[in-house]
Structure formats: structure tokens, C-alpha cells
Amino acid sequence: MADIRPLRIGIVAGEASGDVLGAGLIKSLKSLHPNCEIVGIGGQHLIEQGIDSLVDINELSVMGLLEVVKHLPRLLRIRKMVIDYFTDNPPDVFIGVDAPDFNLPVAKKLKARGIKTVHYVSPTVWAWREGRIHKIAAATNLVLGIFPFEQPIYDKYSVPYQYVGHTLADSIPLKVDRESARANLSISTDAHVLAILPGSRAKEIASMLPVFLQTADLYKQHVDGLHVVIPAANQARLQQIEALLDELKPAVKILLSSEPARTLMIAADAVLLTSGTASLEAMLCKRPMVVAYRMSALTYIIMQRLYKPDYFALPNILAEQALVPELLQEQVNPENLCHHLLEQLERDQDLLMHAYREQHKSLQQNADEQAAKAVLVLINADEA
Template sequence: MTTRIGLVAGEPSGDLLAARMMAGLTEHIEQAQFEGIGGPAMRAQDLSQWYPMDALSVFGYVDALKRLPGLLHTYSRVRSRWLKNKPDVFVGIDAPDFNLRLEKTLKQAGVPTVHFVGPSIWAWRYSRIHTIRESVSHMLVLFPFETELYEREGIPVTFVGHPLADLIPVQPDRRAAQARLGLDPNRKVLAVLPGSRASEVRLLSARFLQAVRLLQKQSPDLQIVVPMVNQQRRREFEAIAQENAIEHMLIIDQSLQEGRPAAWEAMEAADAVLVASGTATLETALFKRPMVISYVLSPMMRRLMAWKSGQEKPYVPWVGLPNVLLQDFVVPELLQDDATPVKLAEACWNALSDETYVADVEKKFEQLHQSLKCDTPKRAANAILKVLNREAGTTV
């Protein structure tokens, strides 16, 4: 008997996560049929791809507004298709604005729904919990503290760990990474990550580079590695770098790094990291590197976020994921007006030079890594199997 599993992933990270989960499900379901929206990794696991994940990929509110007609068309088509021919279970991977809406419709039609990667309701828009309760049969969350939140609201939930913790080595090899990049192992290395979006590169790069210039006045031999997510971001960054000349700077991009993100090469090679707030902060923590987290929003984006969320700031006092997970300012956060070159340089110098501080950060990050390393794909697959079994009243 064929078990049909509907899937929607809209980002490369979700594509990889879903593909590994699909492999786990295939081991336990004799005839699993996967269908929906995904990317190349999911296609490699035999996804019947109705639309590519690029159909859902948006970068910020402005891009989402521009692409709204296409998103609505895609939503309407997949909803109609699944309502006519219902899957045995639907799994939405992240992309909450799209997936929660779809999950609510499917759940009302009698399809069990699983949402993989909980929205950050602990920081913004907690009111979404009511939509989640109406839409989701079972939540799969990446962070331990999220389980209590959903259990308190009566929503079935399973902590599955974070997939990055399975992929990033517990003991990173700084010397090997430096050798791969041709860096001098006898000189300090600072990785600079101004973000993957054009707006981030535009608003952060000059500040970061000006901070680097101050650092190189103190330490002229300091080596700088800047990973770029693609050639477009690289061109944008290089245009800004021409106005902020830096010595000993290596820019790398995805095309030069076979088999792993360029950012991971830079993080593993670094002694410290200056990084835009986002998933990269968690990756940096898993590489056990001290970091300085920064972010700057344009006035328009601040107004858009406040309007959409109904709040001026997050519920928690931290922005960076490592600090959120450890419930402390383990690493500094310099945001908006505090993101000055002088303050960024001072914080980075401490991360590069204070050995006692660095050792304490590394210890806390190793404990964090172990708490998130749970074989996420296997746990997620087992949770989905339980949903299928519960609905069928038997073993799949």
C-alpha cells in the first residue's frame, strides 16, 4: 500500500532538512510517495516536484509584496490538488506564512499536518500560536525550550534537535581550514559575515570594514576572510570594499568551496567572527568561535516589522540565537545605533585577544552543540511515523 506524503519547503536549508527526513521515512515505509514543493536535495530522494522551491523563496517584506500574485497562484494550485487527492500526511518545512495557511485548510479537510521548524513566536507575534493550534496536528521544534511553550498551549510537539548540530563537527579543525584557504597559521584570523541579503550587505559592510581598519591599526598582520553567498553579493561587497581598503583580506564564495558553504570555511578557519544576526550566529557557535553579533535595519524596515508584528522589539532581550538558547549575553550584540565601527572593533579585539573569555565561550558553545545534536532527521521521521500510525490506527 502506497503512503502519500505531501511536502513543502521554500529555502535551501529546508530542502536539505526535508531530504534527510525523507531518507529516514523511506527506511520505515515500504512504498512512500513524496510530492509537493522542494529543491534538488528533495528531488534526489524521489520527490514528485510540482513546483521548485524558488517559487516560495522571498527575501524580506518588500520582495514578498512584489511576488504576492505568484505566491497566491502557487498556493491555490497546490491546495486544490491536495484537497482533490488528499495525502496521508502533510509536512510543511519552515516557510510559516505559506505553510500554516495551507496546513489549516488541509487539517480542516481531515489531513494530519506536521510543521517542521517552529516560527519564532517566543520573540515575535506570539498570537500566531492560535493559528498554529488550528493548523497543526504535530509540531517539530529545533530548540529544547520550545517544547514547554507548545505543551502549555495544548499543541502536540516533539523536540528533534537542530540539523546543523549533526552536520558541523563537534571538534572543528582550525588549522586544516586555514590551510585550505592558504592562510598563515601564525597570524590571527577574523571572519567577517555582513549577511546574505543585499540590504544586509549594503547596511553592514561599510561599518564592518571600518571596524576592521581600526583593528588592523592595532594588529597590522590580522587576516580577514569574507565569505559571500553568491557572485551578486560578492560584487556588491567588493564595490563597498573599494572605498574601505583593507589589508590581508580574502573574499571567498560558494563557487570556490566544494561540498560545504563558504561561510563554514571562514568560520572554521577563524579565531573570531564579526557576523550579521541570523542563522550564521548559530553556525558560528557550533564552530565554537567567539563572535560579535550586529544588525542594522533601515527606518522603513523597522516600521514594516513593527507593523507586521505589532511590537517594537522582541519579547526576549537577546537577538542572536546563541544568546537566546543560553539565556545570557554570552557574546556581545551591537545593534542599530550601537553598531559603530569603534564599538565593533573594541568587541572584536576582546574576542581575538582575551584568552580567558574565549575559553569560557568555547566551553558554553560545546555544551550548546551537544544539547542540539540529536540526529534530527531520524527523530523527525519517527515523529511523522507516529502521526501516520495514530491516524491509521495501525503500523505503517
């Protein structure tokens, strides 16, 4: 008979994408070992899986070197609280989901106190600051990776690593149903739909949404029957976007929705988005896209010196070629974005969809179950 002793799982997800990954792992973990207590920091998806969240996940959603510095005192207070909590209430395993600048120092302290630690989503040591691999090794018993190109660097340094694939690739079918997505949003089949994804963080939305709306106004001049749809990651982002729409008063009609972002992307003819996990999801939804990002001038200067890959959009990194346009800094203006969107509509869609499907297949590894099994193996390693 399987061991049914209760398991205490500590988990911290720092942002929306990590919340999805963490929730998938926990759901599979509970199916394999039903008696689990989940404590840490998570958003809506982890809360649905029963996490007792110590603070609101939005407290950790900070990106960019200058932005992190600005919020550092608050982040340090939360980090100390998390370390103290798990030191006083030791879990069977601590799982940090992404957010390495927050999670790895927590994991290092807990590992030093005899608590097993897992980091889910490899830090981008393959892209910049390869030397971080030594800090990862010191902080973790196991790294769970979501991309197939990460394995060699972990093998190079003999750091325990397991590629599990990406939960989004498992949850989105290879062939998506646009008609059903449009019906769900009450959008006609003959409309031209542009999905705008300005980001899941407040600062991203404040930076990217105005230029995206200006782009949509230009785009409207070139396509008939335009519908613009925007997903909101949570209630706070919904209110922020509503306030910006009221302030900016775009000429295009906007459908702001709390439906999952993938529903809006599947319904779309094209997607304009802020770089991040959304670009991966748009690829899995098989949609032409334009990927954009703007950061502080200082962050950009530093990244220019340190960043190694030729691309920053995930579809391009995975394919090792420019599958989709990616625009940075001063390139991110309405005229340029509109031009690239129109260009994407005119390209050979069959070739693009074939490339998307190949990347999709490579990421389909039953990630939630693979990750959960790896965590259980680690927990039970000393009990065999």
C-alpha cells in the same frame, strides 16, 4: 515485515536553513522507508534528496514586514498554486519547514481537506505574538521543535509538539578541526582569519555586507596577516556578492567561497555575521562572534513593542545570558563592530567555549532521525 507501500511526502522549505533541515529529515525518512516520492519547494539540499521542486526556493526568501507586503502578490500566487497542487495530488503528509507565514496557511487548507500536516521549526510564539499558537493548532497535526525551551508553551495550550533537537548540532562535532578547514581553503595556520556572513537573502546582503566590509578594513589595522573569507549560500548570492565587492572595492583581500559556511567559520579566528541560523552555526563551530542586524524602521518599531525575550541572537537566547555581542540598527556601524570583534578576541576563551559546548550538547538529539520517526508515526497513526 515492514510496510513498504510508497509514501508521497509534500514538503516546502522557504529558505536556506529550512532546506538543510528538510533535507536531513527526508534523508532519514528515506532510510526508514525507502519508497518515497518527494514533492514541494526546496533548494539544493532537498533537490539532492530527490525533491521535485515546484518553484525556485528563492521565490520564497523574503523577510521583514515591509518586504513581505511588497512581494505579497507573488507569494499569494505561489501559495495558491501549492495548495491547489496538493489538493489535486494529496500527499500522505505535508511538512512545512519554517517560513510560517507561508506554510501555516497552506497547512491549514490541506488539513481541512483531510491531509496530515507537520510544521518543522516552531514559529517564535515564545518570543512574540503568543496568540499565534491557536493558528498553529488549527493548521497542524504535529509541530517538530528544534529548541528545548519551546515545550512549555505548547504544553500550556495542549498543542501536539515534539522536541527533536537541531540537525546542525548533530552534524558538527563538539571539537572542530581548524587546521583541516584552513587546509581545505588553502589558508596558512599563522594567518588571522575573519569570516563574514552577511546573510542568505539578497536584501540582507545588500544591507549588511557594505558595513561589514568597512568593519574589516578597520579591523585590518589592529591584526596582522588578516584574511577575510565570505561564504555564498548559492550561485545567485555569489554573483550578488561579487558585484558588491567590485563596486565597493574593500582594502582587505577577500576570499569568496562556495564551500559550506561552517568550513569558513571553523577556519576563522572570529566571525562577523547577520543574525539568524548562522549565529547558531558559529556557536556550534566554537568561534568568537559578533551578531548584527538591521531592519526597516517600521519593522523595528513594531518589533520593539511585540518582542519579549531579552536577546535576539540564538546563542544568547539558548544560554539565557549575553554570551556574544548583539547589535541592532544604529549600533551597526564599522567602529562599533570592530570594537566588539577585538573585545571578543581578548575575552576568556575557555569560559566561552565551555558555554558553547553545553548548548551544543543540549541540541544533540539525533534530530533528523527523531523528526523522521515522528512523521512516520503520524502517517501510520490511523493504520495501527
